[in-house]
Amino acid sequence: MRLGAHIGIAGGLPEAVRQGKAIGCEAIQIFSKSPQMWEGPPVAPDAAAAFRAAVRAEGLLGTAVHHGYLINLGSPKAFMLRRSRRAFLDEIQRAELLGVDGLVFHPGAHLGSGTEAGLAKIVESVRGALEAVPEGKVRLLLENAAGQGTALCSTLEELQTVLGAVDSAARVGVTLDTCHLFAAGWDFRTAEGYGQLVDRVEATIGSAAVGAFHLNDAKAPLGSHLDRHENIGKGEIGREGFTSLVSDARWSSVPGYLETPLDDHGYDRYAEDLTLLRSLVVPTRRGPPPALRPEPSRSDPSEPRPKSSRARASRPKGGGAA
Ligand SMILES: [Zn+2]
Numbered sequence: 001m002r003l004g005a006h007i008g009i010a011g012g013l014p015e016a017v018r019q020g021k022a023i024g025c026e027a028i029q030i031f032s033k034s035p036q037m038w039e040g041p042p043v044a045p046d047a048a049a050a051f052r053a054a055v056r057a058e059g060l061l062g063t064a065v066h067h068g069y070l071i072n073l074g075s076p077k078a079f080m081l082r083r084s085r086r087a088f089l090d091e092i093q094r095a096e097l098l099g100v101d102g103l104v105f106h107p108g109a110h111l112g113s114g115t116e117a118g119l120a121k122i123v124e125s126v127r128g129a130l131e132a133v134p135e136g137k138v139r140l141l142l143e144n145a146a147g148q149g150t151a152l153c154s155t156l157e158e159l160q161t162v163l164g165a166v167d168s169a170a171r172v173g174v175t176l177d178t179c180h181l182f183a184a185g186w187d188f189r190t191a192e193g194y195g196q197l198v199d200r201v202e203a204t205i206g207s208a209a210v211g212a213f214h215l216n217d218a219k220a221p222l223g224s225h226l227d228r229h230e231n232i233g234k235g236e237i238g239r240e241g242f243t244s245l246v247s248d249a250r251w252s253s254v255p256g257y258l259e260t261p262l263d264d265h266g267y268d269r270y271a272e273d274l275t276l277l278r279s280l281v282v283p284t285r286r287g288p289p290p291a292l293r294p295e296p297s298r299s300d301p302s303e304p305r306p307k308s309s310r311a312r313a314s315r316p317k318g319g320g321a322a
């Protein structure tokens, strides 16, 4: 995996690249504007060029923009949906200017209209975006949700529903967030558990659909549906939980971005998390060894489902991106 982190752009776009490189990132994710706003100042062409040049100069192997939080591509409300789609298109165009590999986005929330209706809106939204930017090179990456509230795509099956309907593997893929997977009920802390997860990934979206990871430990217990990021090794997932993932050769060219808490320590925290993750890599593993691939049990339920009883929960304040 190409290990990296979510870096702030307060110091400017090229500076984000240099800051990421300085703390050991091979890949960086950024916001292209304030994530709490519908609109931001346009990306100046010279700033975009400077960003691209810095990415090349520093030799980064992966780049992504994370979209803003106000967008809901699954909204049942016509006005909000229109506004979200307009903002999403703007995010895509900004990402295209910056020349990043991926645009990470939260698929959306159905707000009570139901899973099927919400997923249909998301499919329609993504299709519309693809048509609006026919020559687009940035891969749109649906991020798996933790399953809070009415957020959609906390299951691999829902992600596959969207991917299958959009049917554009080159332009649309998935970002898998470890904290969200764990919160949604996936226990990959053991080799066996990890094996079951990757088997299910292969059986649904397929590993080629995975365009990025978010590497976050979890503050909340397994299956909590709470989106609470923790530093690597300090949460409920723990060090061992990341070993199989970062050692798996099938992800060798996939970027993994930290969104772990920085507290008052700034990027030193990221540097520690990156060092720890690198120490967990078992270098000789070429793909999952037999021990990681238990015989799939036919009686296993396909995937844990989020509990529907959770109504509303506040947005996490993790490492800058959820
Ligand atoms: Zn996110």
Ligand SMILES: [Zn+2]
Residues within 6 Å of the ligand: 177, 179, 180, 227, 228, 229, 316, 318, 321, 322
């Ligand atoms: Zn999160």
